[in-house]
Amino acid sequence: MAEQAGPVRVRYAPSPTGVTHIGGARTALFNYLFARHHQGAFLLRIEDTDRARLQPGSEAQIKEGLTWIGLHWDEPPIVQSEHLPRYRAAAEQLLSSGAAYRCFCTPERLEQMRAEQRARKEPERYDRRCAAIPPEESDRRALAGERFVIRQRMPAQGTTTLHDLIMGTVEFRNDTLDDHVLLKSDGYPTYHLAFAVDDHDSRISHVIRGDGWLPSAPKHLLLFQAFGWEPPAFAHLPLVHGPDHKPLAKRHGARNILEYRDAGYLPEAVVNFIAFLGWSPGTTQDLFTMPELIDAFTIERVQPSPAVANLERLDWLNGQFIRRLPDDDLARRLSPWLPQASPDQIRPLVPLVKERLQTLAQAPDLLAFFFGEPAPLPADAVKDRPAMRQRIEAAVRRLEEAPAWSEVELESRLRATADALQIKHGDFFMALRIALTGRRVTPPLIPSMVQLGRDRVLAILRQRLTELAAG
């Protein structure tokens, strides 16, 4: 595969018609990793030439999503709607060279034409009725105010060959190519025109995009040729599928990438997760930081087959990354999830939950008993009230005498208490756990008691005794 001369420059070019989902984020990430791996530039381009489908907050959402997963663009984003004269001039250039022509066909005629082609079971393509209009007549009608689009004139024969970095060599017969529209009658370019002009003007070296574009790649190659420009290298990424093996759509994972943030996922984990969708390093390492990804990423190792997003793996990855976070860092990230607690209050609790969290969102529930009242005693847990009371009373007596409130001290006193009661340590700990938190699943009991503090622990236990006596 011939390497492009000059610096590596790539771009992620979303259209602001929605949000960035997993698939889009992956396209962006692969572009970013490729750029950084080659010390190149990563650009952002907003493809807003479809005014009908434009969505107001979309651009901001896209930028926020990219920023969240740590993809920073190196130059101010290019916004296509701001460059209309440039596209028009480019189209004019093609017009005068004969590589494109004005088409005056109405939408109605085109629809009728297609209906007839369908009926005859022919490929639905523009029939090139306007291709033969002499330039003078074309100019005259345009001047007279007749509405038109500009279409690219495809070669009648021969083949166009694409050397794709992922898909390999793909050959297309030119006579199967449609004379697609380059400039719409509203003066806006279509994707094809804007793509070629912008990628050329931005000196893009590699186009890494979804493989939905593969069928139009030959037209793009021809378009570069018509302009007399050196085309970029191409890499078409296979789609990301949902669990049902259908392309990712609203019905499953096609959620805004930011929803993963809101669900308590770490951007590190999300990045690691999407990096492995269709790519692998070829080693057994499965946890990568961004710098490691940049170092390991090569486009040749991207799979040509679509990947199914396996969200269970994301959960596992998230837990792994949480555990690798320094405690101070985890405390900081937990802070928004525990608005009732100050950073100083959160920090000492981090070691209690660090190994138990799969997402940050689980922290509030796990730590609830530290803030506010403990949950009511579960009904099934107090079936044997006398036993429960006995255990709590014994614990209170021992704890009141504790000279120090440390893990070592509490552990030895509690174990001694269990021995005195002649019950299994585990059973005794469980009784205390339920008394203290109202739950059977909590962070480890003794460290939790230490954090809760002597006064609070004794207060809760006495309160429970009162409840048990009353109820």
Added chain:
RNA sequence: GGCCCGUUCGUCUAGUUGGCCCAGGACGCCGCCCUCUCAAGGCGGAAAUCAGCGGUUCGAAUCCGCUACGGGCUACCA
């Protein structure tokens, strides 16, 4: 319909210069250990006739052909 892409455990994949692969790793699942619950961690296990068929070859997941299945594109959308 036409053009194009794809097909290794449930999932992500290793494998790509044919033999070291009766196919390796990870998630998930199951079991055991550790253990105050839950996790985490450790150890082990089940799980892929490499889509099918036919070639080439001493030898194929790896090369070739056909078929099947899945998917994309086929707009004055990107």
